[in-house]
Amino acid sequence: MAQGVVAITEQRDGTLRKVSYEAVSEGRRIADALGTGLTAVIAGAGVGALAADLKAFGPDRIVVLDDPGLAEYRTDAYTHAVSTVLKTLDPAVVVLGATVQGKDLSARLAARLDAGLAMDCTAVSCTGGAIVCTRPMFGGKLFADVQIQGTPQLIAVRPNVMAIATAPREAAVETPAVELGEVRTAVVERLMEPGGKAELTEADVIVSGGRGTGGNFKPVEDLAAALNAAVGASRSAVDEGWRKHGDQVGQTGKVVSPALYIACGISGAIQHLAGMSTSKVIVALNKDAEAPIFSKADFGVVGDMFQILPAVTEAVKKLKG
Amino acid sequence: MDIVVLVKQVPDTESLVQIAADGVSVKKDEIKWVMNPYDELAVEEALRIREAKGGTVTIVSVGAQKAQETVRTALAMGADKGLLVNDPKAEGSDALGTARILAAAVKSLPCDLVIAGQRAVDEDNYQVGAAVAELLGIPHVSLVVKAEVLEGKVRCHRSVEGGTVVVEAPLPMLFTTQRGLNEPRYASLPGIMKAKKKPLEIKTAADFGVDAARIGVAGRRVVVKALRLPPQRKTVRMITGETPEALAAELVRVLHEDARLI
Numbered sequence: 223m224a225q226g227v228v229a230i231t232e233q234r235d236g237t238l239r240k241v242s243y244e245a246v247s248e249g250r251r252i253a254d255a256l257g258t259g260l261t262a263v264i265a266g267a268g269v270g271a272l273a274a275d276l277k278a279f280g281p282d283r284i285v286v287l288d289d290p291g292l293a294e295y296r297t298d299a300y301t302h303a304v305s306t307v308l309k310t311l312d313p314a315v316v317v318l319g320a321t322v323q324g325k326d327l328s329a330r331l332a333a334r335l336d337a338g339l340a341m342d343c344t345a346v347s348c349t350g351g352a353i354v355c356t357r358p359m360f361g362g363k364l365f366a367d368v369q370i371q372g373t374p375q376l377i378a379v380r381p382n383v384m385a386i387a388t389a390p391r392e393a394a395v396e397t398p399a400v401e402l403g404e405v406r407t408a409v410v411e412r413l414m415e416p417g418g419k420a421e422l423t424e425a426d427v428i429v430s431g432g433r434g435t436g437g438n439f440k441p442v443e444d445l446a447a448a449l450n451a452a453v454g455a456s457r458s459a460v461d462e463g464w465r466k467h468g469d470q471v472g473q474t475g476k477v478v479s480p481a482l483y484i485a486c487g488i489s490g491a492i493q494h495l496a497g498m499s500t501s502k503v504i505v506a507l508n509k510d511a512e513a514p515i516f517s518k519a520d521f522g523v524v525g526d527m528f529q530i531l532p533a534v535t536e537a538v539k540k541l542k543g
Numbered sequence: 544m545d546i547v548v549l550v551k552q553v554p555d556t557e558s559l560v561q562i563a564a565d566g567v568s569v570k571k572d573e574i575k576w577v578m579n580p581y582d583e584l585a586v587e588e589a590l591r592i593r594e595a596k597g598g599t600v601t602i603v604s605v606g607a608q609k610a611q612e613t614v615r616t617a618l619a620m621g622a623d624k625g626l627l628v629n630d631p632k633a634e635g636s637d638a639l640g641t642a643r644i645l646a647a648a649v650k651s652l653p654c655d656l657v658i659a660g661q662r663a664v665d666e667d668n669y670q671v672g673a674a675v676a677e678l679l680g681i682p683h684v685s686l687v688v689k690a691e692v693l694e695g696k697v698r699c700h701r702s703v704e705g706g707t708v709v710v711e712a713p714l715p716m717l718f719t720t721q722r723g724l725n726e727p728r729y730a731s732l733p734g735i736m737k738a739k740k741k742p743l744e745i746k747t748a749a750d751f752g753v754d755a756a757r758i759g760v761a762g763r764r765v766v767v768k769a770l771r772l773p774p775q776r777k778t779v780r781m782i783t784g785e786t787p788e789a790l791a792a793e794l795v796r797v798l799h800e801d802a803r804l805i
Contacts, residue, residue, distance in 0.1 A: 296710070297673070298682055320669075322703045326685045329673035332639060338764025339638070341668050354768060359666050360560045364569070367769045406682045407712045410698065414706035421704040427804070449805060460722075467688070467723035468702060473556045473664050474580045474722060482804045493556045499773055503802050505794070506779070521797060522779045523790055533791030538805060541795055 224373035227253040228311055230263045230304060230318040230327070231276065238264075238272055240424060241319030243279055244384040248346060248377075249317040250280035251387075255348035261285055261311060262393070265303060267293035273395045280389030285311075289400035294409040295323050301330045302403030308335065313374050315353065317346075320378035321423070328378045338370035342380045342477070344500055353377075361473030361496025381423050382479045383500065420452035422471065427482045428501075430454035430471055432494070434487020434508060434527055437464045441531035442486055448538040454478065454498075456488045472497035486527045490515030507531070544598035544692070546589040547649050548622065549659040549675065550582040552606050552613040556664055567767040568635075571607075578613045581660025583727035584720035586617045589658050591725065592692055599623045601652055605633055605644050611743060618738035619730030625743040626652070633748050635760035638666070642674030644758055647751035649679060656697065657717035661686050672719040682712040688723040 229249030231242035246262050253260040262281035264272050266288065273284045287303050304327065308316065316331075318324045320342040332339035340355035344365075347354050354367050355377055370376070422428060427449045431442040433456065446453045455465035457472050471478055473496035483501035487508060488494060495518050498504065506519035507527050516522045523530060554560055555575040563570045578586075589600045600622040602614050607629065614625035628644050636644065649657060657679075659672035676683035688707065689700035696713045702721045712718075730738070748758055756762055782797065784790035798804045 294708075297684070301677075322686060325669045326673060329638075329668075329670040329685075330677050330683070332670065333642060333674035333677035336639075339668075339670060340765055341638075341670060357667075358773070359770075360554070360569075361556065361664060361667065362773060363560045364562065364770050365773050366767050367771070369766050369768055371764050371766060407684065407710055409708055409710055411709040412706065413700075413709065423704065467721070470722065477667075482798070482802075491557065492559070496556070503798075503804055504776070505798070516779050516781075518776060519779045520776060520802075521794065522781045523794055524781070525787065525790060529787040530790055533787045534794060537788075537791045537795040541799060541805065 224312045224314045226258050226311065226313045227256065227260045227315045227317065228263060228308065228313040229260060229281065230316065232319055232321060232323055233264065233266050233269055233272060236266070236269060238275055239319070239321070241321055241324070241381040243386045244381065245317045245319050245379060246276060246279040246281060247387045248379055248384040250389050252315055252317065252346060252348055252353065256314065256351060258314070259283065261313070263287065263304065263307060265292050265300060270397065277393050278388045278390045279386070280391055281393045282391065284393045284395045286395060286397045287400050288397055289402065291402045291405065292400065296405060296407045296409060297326055297330055298407055299402045299405045300327050301334055303400050305331055305334050306401045307398070308374060315377065316374045317377045317379060320380050324378055328376055332376050335374065337374050337376050338372060339376040339378065340368050340370055341378050343377055344380050344383050346377060346379070358500065361477065362499040363492070363496055380479055380500070420450070422452045422454055422469070422476050422478050425452035425478070425480050427451035428454045428478055428480045429484045429486065430456065430488060431459055431486050432456035432488030433458045435459060435464065437462060439464065441528060445484070445531050445535045445538070448535045456491070456494045485515055486531060488515055489513045490518060544592065544596050544655045545653040546592060546598060546600045546656045546658065547652055547654045548582070548585045548589045548600060548602050548617065549645055549657065549671070550586065550602055550604045550613055550617055551579045551663045552576050552604070552610040553579045553663050553665040556580070562770045566769055569770070576609060576612065578616055579660050579663045581662060581720050584722070584724045585658040585660055586620050586622060587725045587727040588690060588720065590621045596692060601626065603645060603648050604628070605636070605641055614743055615738050616730060618741045618743065619734040620728055621734060624741055627743065627745050628748055629745050630747040632755045632759045635763070636758045637763040637765045638668040638670035639674055639764055640758040640762045642671050642678060644748050644751070644753050645671065646675045646678035647753045649675065651751055655714050659717060659719050661719040661721055672717060676717040681715050681717060683717040683719070684710045684712055685719040686721040687718045688721050690718060690724070
């Protein structure tokens with residue numbers, strides 16, 4: 223009978239991404255609730271040393287899939303390697319981060335394993351052995367509580383949501399032979415943006431601009447720089463060509479959950495609210511006191527963003543010394 | 544080149560979505576139904592590839608009778624023919640169930656390339672494209688912002704956190720669309736007129752040999768126990784001040800001292 227919990231981690235360029243610790247911590251909580259063990263899986267090339275980074279977060283066992291063929295994420299190679307391990311371990315539950323890679327991998331894994339997948343979950347509860355996952359649908363306009371039939375139950379957790387908790391224990395590390403299967407895809411090139419800019423879905427703080435910027439994002443960018451934040455945009459700002467598509471927060475853009483979301487000159491169309499409603503604290507700055515964004519915000523400021531934002535940036539700089 | 548595009552009819556993103564009396568589904572009336580925005584990109588990309596390379600574009604969808612409108616919209620944009628699987632047994636399928644039906648339907652068609660939206664903006668599952676590819680036994684690339692069809696393969700620019708990765712996969716393959724891929728055309732009036740005469744077949748899941756036990760509500764692996772509204776935030780706290788500087792100082796103070804965020 224399927225038992226145990228597996229957390230699949232994600233690394234990039236030899237560093238575990240933050241969501242990996244979130245997935246392992248959530249995996250530990252589920253394993254404790256089920257009274258079972260947790261196995262963490264690391265996949266990549268030359269990634270053996272990463273096992274040491276995970277031990278503090280509570281896996282009983284760490285499986286390292288170390289193969290040159292896993293250097294770059296390729297759906298087919300990763301699906302084969304990870305599904306091979308899962309077939310051996312036969313877990314009851316698999317947790318991973320719902321990142322770009324995690325969404326792609328989990329979707330293919332679910333079909334390969336004929337397993338149910340709860341995508342992009344913002345909460346997982348476990349009562350009497352039954353796991354209920356909460357996942358936003360319709361871009362967060364509704365929350366669904368879902369239960370997965372059969373095993374393994376695949377749970378992809380939204381980045382930036384699950385708490386990271388230390389639970390040190392001595393984990394056994396295994397490095398089994400890796401099977402890649404028939405790999406038909408090839409990574410030809412990586413075109414990464416320079417400067418290690420904060421990625422929206424991983425950022426702790428996001429400053430977003432909308433139509434109210436009139437296309438001038440300078441005050442938004444300045445505040446973001448002062449807060450070490452990522453810059454987001456509403457759909458109308460993207461449609462106007464002021465920002466690129468990758469910056470769009472909303473139902474047809476990125477769904478984000480930062481600790482702090484500052485919406486500047488954004489009226490608050492349902493489209494946009496859908497993409498940021500799970501942010502922990504929302505600040506709205508708009509010249510229109512009736513803008514719908516204020517009904518979704520924790521803190522509101524009515525006024526001219528071109529006057530207020532530079533003052534906020536100065537105040538943040540002063541605070542940070 | 545024979546291209547199949549998977550489309551879904553979804554509520555417009557500006558519509559208010561309400562929970563139905565059963566507590567586990569949404570009210571279907573009073574909603575403006577549209578083509579999933581990511582599927583519009585898929586239709587547009589297929590048309591562009593056909594314009595460059597020749598071939599056919601076939602639209603495949605699973606949905607209610609009403610979903611014919613969405614297939615028709617794709618035909619009006621310029622697709623050649625449509626196939627809608629409309630089957631009460633398929634209603635309420637989860638992502639894997641839907642993928643099972645779509646994969647079986649695609650298998651019945653001549654097909655070199657499948658294009659799908661990266662996700663449907665109703666259930667936000669991000670699963671169907673990848674699952675269809677898996678069930679068809681072909682490679683897939685997700686979140687594509689640029690696709691170049693080369694000799695026997697497709698070079699895809701895949702959008703990832705912090706940049707783009709260029710991935711090649713041999714045909715037949717499937718890719719899913721991301722915003723930035725193209726700007727979908729509107730259906731022209733002559734296009735709409737022509738679409739009325741284009742073939743649109745309506746089939747059942749059984750027509751493709753899909754096991755009824757593995758689709759629909761009965762076949763769900765992901766069972767919805769309850770739908771609810773997202774937790775409401777406390778009433779907004781308005782920051783006041785006489786000058787921009789005073790407002791800014793007060794905002795930074797509350798974020799620092801009260802919310803402990805900066």
